[in-house]
Amino acid sequence: MPISRAICGGTELLDSISILKKIDLSPGMKVADLGCGGSGHFSFQVARIVGDEGVVYAVDILKSVLRTIEVKAKLEGINNIKTVWSNLEVLGAAKIENGFLDAALLVNILFQSKKHQEIFKETARVLKRGGKLLVIDWKPTGGAFGPPIQNRVKKDSLRMIATEEGFRVREEFEAGQYHFGIIFEKE
Secondary structure (H helix, E strand, C coil), rough: CCHHHHHHHCCCCCCCCHHHHHHCCCCEEEEEEEEECCHHHHHHHHHHHCCCEEEEEECCCCCHHHHHHHHHHHCCCCEEEEEEEEECCCCCCCCCCCCCCCEEEEEECCCCCCCCCHHHHHHCCCHEEEEEEEEEEECCCCCEEEEEEECCCCCHHHHHHHHHCEEEEEEEHHHHHHEEEEEEEEC
């Protein structure tokens, strides 16, 4: 079943610009938007921040999503987005070098999977030591928007998995009315 824009939290529910300021992105960085989704909203914002010297890997399991992002990037004249087809639940599946990235984003994807450990393993594999991981997902409480409560992730569980995979918590924050944010750093 396709997930609607409201459930994914597009531009209406998340202020990507203020959220991205929290991870100190700068020109020339290499960043992956893991599970970039149909609009690639965060991918495009990151591409503008890292500039032509940087690169953004828009990663998704749906090839149609990646084609949409490629077309949109071409239309907008953005040349630093590279699409990568991958299943983030499989270690080594993303065609990105080990320890290559400065930062990675997991925005509204964890609620769609039960394999959080595997996703964190793959994320840890592609991040360099000291690399930042931004996690945004739905608060575990009910509301007018979002996935069913039973599909939402718990911050305690994410902290535990992240620690097991070599991350430490740098900051936790409110990412809007319906979302929480956690910034991890790879040790």
